[in-house]
Amino acid sequence: MQLVRNWFNKISIERIQLELMNTAYGxxxxxxxxxxxxxxxxxxxxxxxxxxxxxxxxxxxxxxxxxxxxxxxxxxxxxxxxxxxxxxxxxxxxxxxxxxxxxxxxxxxxxxxxxxxxxxxxxxxxxxxxxxxDPERISDGLLALGMPAAFSFSLSYGYRILPVLFEEFRSVLLSYRLRGRAPASPGFLYARLGAYYLKMLVVAFFPLMLATAKRSRTTVEALETRGFSFGMKNPKSRQLKLSHLxxxxxxxxxxxxxxxxxxxxxxxxxxxxxxx
Amino acid sequence: MPNSDKQDIPAIEIRGVSFAYPGSEISVLQEASLTLKRGTFAAIAGGNGSGKSTLCKLFNGLIPNYYSGDFEGTVHVCGVPAEGHTVAQLSRMVGYVYQDFENQLVRPTVFDEACFAPLNYGLSDYRLMASKALDLCGLSDLRDRYVWELSGGQKHLLALAGALSLEPEVLIVDEPVAQLDPQHARQVYEVLRRLNRDHGKTVIVIEHHADFIAEYCHEVCLMESGRVLWQRPTAEALNSLDDLDRLGIQPPEVTRAAAVLREMDNARTQSDPRSSLPDRRSAGRHAAQRLPITMDEAVAHFTTFMQSGNGNLHPSPARIPASDPDHAGLSGSSSNEVIRLQDASLHYRALRRARHQVLHALNLTLFEGERIALVGNNGAGKSSLLKLVAGVARPQSGSVTVLGQDTRSVSLEQLSSGVTLVFQNPEDMFIEDSVEAEVSHCLRRRAYPNIEASVANMLRAFRLEELRQRDARLLSGGQQRRVSLAIGAAIRPEIMLLDEPTANLDLSTREELLGALEELSEHVRTVVIATHDMQLVSRWATRVVVMHQGEVVGDGTPDEIFADRELTRRAGIAPTQTAQLSADLGIRPLCRTPEELAKRIAERMWGSPNERADRPSGNLTHKEAEEHAARSQLV
Structure with missing residues (x-):
């Protein structure tokens, strides 16, 4: 049982985030x-x-x-x-x-x-x-191979906001835990506790999505002010971005x-x- | 791009602009007109919902090109009509830094972020432009770092660099102070000042923190319900006390103190038959005289003012208690200890398997009934300490005992019935779809008795009854803050931990928060607040714990802490203007509010109010007395 508990402690959201970021950018x-x-x-x-x-x-x-x-x-x-x-x-x-x-x-x-x-x-x-x-190079590679600029940008941006999303997800989960009630006993093979966490992971997605939607309002506006949609139609921009390849x-x-x-x-x- | 002969053309010119967002009946802007000269450093001030941000979105064409609502009027940016130009074209001339600047950073590394805009425009010397922008913002050393490794202040500077990389004429920064601690905010303002002074950029900030306006801005545009009410040089603007007061903008503390003192002086000279004619004339002179708006001005102003008090300076009256009653009470009360940290250490893991030590063998004991303010600059470990106490993080060595339980031996869920943590960002706490559901969530989950009644009670106490059906995410900053406090208070915790409760609040909401804190003190035994807000500290706290680089470097009453110059300097905390000024004028113990300061100066000059009890002393002493009476009932 101690083993299961140790594993629970090892697999934290924080840890997963770290490993993912290490894999992607490290x-x-x-x-x-x-x-x-x-x-x-x-x-x-x-x-x-x-x-x-x-x-x-x-x-x-x-x-x-x-x-x-x-x-x-x-x-x-x-x-x-x-x-x-x-x-x-x-x-x-x-x-x-x-x-x-x-x-x-x-x-x-x-x-x-x-x-x-x-x-x-x-x-x-x-x-x-x-x-x-790293995702930047993959994204440049895809752009060079003729993928649309929006696609290759979303790939690199997707990685870029991973830490933000994780942060958000962690705080939502924390909110659930700080205001929720864990099962009194962990149950057979920690089944009850496991179910509690799994359920929380699922319901936490809804607040996460709403929060992300709200964030993206600024992001989309800022992209506009920084010439993103202009750059997508600009062959010069594409050429410059890929000149290092x-x-x-x-x-x-x-x-x-x-x-x-x-x-x-x-x-x-x-x-x-x-x-x- | 602009030639030198265009120097006379204003940076921004707006004529009679009205605008309503699509799908909305209400005009956010109503015939707004404004002209900003090139090279100015302007603050746009106004209450919540007065249209400040909307006004600024005219400058780069987001309105009406991106938000196509009902639009009327004309906008010229550096002589170019906004009409017929795209956002991308106008953005070459206007850089914009958002209030939630973190969401405008879209690239992984610092240098990539700075390159982003020039690359989009296909400018072949983009690397040079990015390097220059980073250099201007002092980020050159960080160019290869990942954005998520930066501190909040560095991120803000990066957002600024991203906007600067296109070398725009005009730079708009939306509420830089709101999301940053004072030290970082100052750093951002120093950069803005340099850009303005040395590089001739036109800088426009949306700002309502008067001390920053006073120190950095040349002029102020005051907005009221979609209109530009007036545009005045800073000194004159911050002296327009009536307008500022009406719109909920607090003038600098020194200005307030001077205003109160002037009022008292006027009341005294006019009503006092014994006062000589010259005195009366001097009162008239005071009325016309401009009030000080910065610390330097204030020191000079009050020094001359006190000297002009025709020499009959009273010595600092001995009857003023050496220490304030509600401050003194607590050290003697030696009540139950509720939180004890023993050699508690905490580290986080970071990218590339690095380890980041945030708390070093911390020892701290907090007692019941204390109002504790946790201060120190960013990264000092304040939030981490709160997390340890809340059980969100466990110490890697040492122990944390909360309400008699070792946090390592109980689950987070168990611990949180006695301790609540209110997050720095209220939005992170919202997991339901209405305010009412948010407040009752925990009560329902944990099967509290009388849920209906306690929820109704909380909604009333935090004035949320009208908003009960609304989604908390869509409320204003101040309302969100109240919801987060109600969520925390609803479970009737014994300890309440608040992380930066006044961040991102305008000043009227801040006053509300102070009221809410009083409300809390009726239910909660111990409150700990981590904050940068020294006004809050001096008005509310009974004990101040100063943190620096993961260690406790100071612990005492606000008076003791603020008086220790060496400590405040080392820990990077800026005492309130009132405290600084009273120290500079040699008034001890340090005053907590500008009104108190004015009163004490008056006492020094004209004797204590008791000695001149026959004289009307204005409504101020009365207010003060009320305040003191109110305070002593608390705790």
Missing amino acids: SGHVFLSALDPRCMILWYLFFAIAPWFLSNMIVLAGLFLLMIATTVLSRVSPFIIFVLCLGLVGQVGWLFILSLFFGGDIASALPLLKLTLKLSIVSLASITVFSGM KVTRRDIAFLSGTAAYAALLFWIGAAYPLAI
């Missing part, structure tokens, strides 16, 4: 952040889509190894990895248990393992990109290195078709 010094965001996004697109069309275990395993390497390079926080593992194991574990009910046996675990592998590759690729590059030799080396590795995997995969 990457300035990482090798991957120096790469051109356009290249990174293209790179990511390949690894987000290709695995779904592959069934060769050797190729998948090879890609998975590569993803582990890039994830390590992006110095992601252990917390995120933990959440990822929890999600993967939880998801696939459920499927496996269900398959046992429907007459499956240990053999049915193998295809599930493949699914897990695919999911892992896609997830790790996402983590690599979102943790290895350059594809360097490093980017080419990174992309071609990855391509060569993938080609090698496909070649081996073709030689030893280990499809399940």
Whole structure:
């Protein structure tokens, strides 16, 4: 029980906020952040889509190894990895248990393992990109690849107001707690206390949304006075914003290195078709 | 962009503007006319809802281009007609800093934020412009920092830099003092003054804090119900006491003290048959003379005034008690202790796994019946201390005992039945959709008896009956504050903690708040207020705890604290003008209100009121007496 309690104490909103912000912005010094965001996004697109069309275990395993390497390079926080593992194991574990009910046996675990592998590759690729590059670079990359200015701005602004939203959310939750009543006993396995907190998390969204709506009035007005909508239609502005993007030799080396590795995997995969 | 021959063209020219927001019948502006010269530093003052912000939104074309309501009249900005120009075009000439400036920061880092506007306009030397703006605001050292790591004052300066980056002619700043502590507000004003004096910018502030107006502004435009009532040089404006009084704007304390004294002097000379002719003439001279509006002026004014009191200076009367009765009572009362902090330390984690120590092994004991003011500059740890007491944060080492319970051993929900924390920002407390529901939320959740009656009682006590069905988020600042106090008081706590209750209040609402605090003292045993508002401290508190860098550096009565120059300087607190002035004039104990100060000066010059009991002494002494009588009943 003490364990559960400790976990409750560890997982605070504050902590989650910190980890998220660390993941998003704490990457300035990482090798991957120096790469051109356009290249990174293209790179990511390949690894987000290709695995779904592959069934060769050797190729998948090879890609998975590569993803582990890039994830390590992006110095992601252990917390995120933990959440990822929890999600993967939880998801696939459920499927496996269900398959046992429907007459499956240990053999049915193998295809599930493949699914897990695919999911892992896609997830790790996402983590690599979102943790290895800060949102500003991603947003610039998207703009350069032809996404509308409003979209790329919303992405960077979305990250920017995360701390504000968290702050707001925390104070709303606090208001509920300061004026609410916690269950007298925590219940079996802290179920009652858990339900109390979960309910609070849900109802807290309503005040949060209203408060945010009120804030955005000023934001929208201020954007207007600072020439935002003018800039969106201004090709000069777009050009200036993107002028710092350059594809360097490093980017080419990174992309071609990855391509060569993938080609090698496909070649081996073709030689030893280990499809399940 | 403007040439030098355009120097004569006014920065802002408005003729007969009327405006109603879309969907509203009421005209916020009614035939407002105003001309502001280039290079002026103007304050726009007026009561709540007088149309100050709306007026300023004319200057960059937000009205009528962005808010397309019923609009009449003409607006010229630096000679350019606002009509036919977009907000973006006008904004090149007019920078705007909002009152809730945090919501206008849209980029993650300081430098990005400063680049934002020039980038939008596609100006190729945007980096240079941003650097220059940051430099002007003194933020160059912070250029790579994230916005959410900045303090409130730094954020305000950043919003200013963001507006400055386009090198506008005109800069509008909406209520800089409202959301900032006095020290940071002063810092912002110093920057504004430099921009005005050295860089020739036209600066317009919406402001009702008269001491800031007196110190920094050249002229004042007074608004009343959508009209510009008058536009006068600052000294003359702050001497227009009747108008200011009517619109709920408090003149500087020194001006008030001088006005009261002048009134007393006039009453004395006119009614006193023994007073000589020269005396009467001097009364006439006083009436015509302009009253002081800043500390320096006040010191000179009162010194000459007291010297001109034809030499019969009475020595400081010994019968004035050495210490005020309601201040003296408390140290001897040695009543029950309600809050005890023992070596309590607190740190937060920050980005990049940094640790931020906010409280260092704090020791403090607070007793029942005390009215405690927690003072110190931003980041001194006031709010953190309140959080520790409320149980919102737990000390990482040491202990906090509240009402006999260790805060680590009870849940927040349990603790909060005896202690309430009223947040600095009332909006953060609103979780229901009507005022009535807000006030009753906790009572219903915790199944208090007689909910209906106590809610009705609270609504009446805080004058919220009319607003009971309204959504609290949509009320004015002062009304929101009253709701937040009612929420806190409704559960009848034994300890009430208020974080900056007077922040963002105009002065009439502030007076209301003082009334509400008196109301509270009937229900609550101990009240702790964290505040920057030294007027509140000197009028309300019986004990002042001074914090500095996470430690308690001073603890005593307001008199003791304000008299300690070294301490106030170190902790960055500015005693009230009244306290400073009484210290400068050698009047001890320090006075708490301008009226008291005037009375004491009068006593010094013409003897105590008892000695001249036969003379009418104006309605002031009467008021004072009332006030004292009222005070002694409290606590």
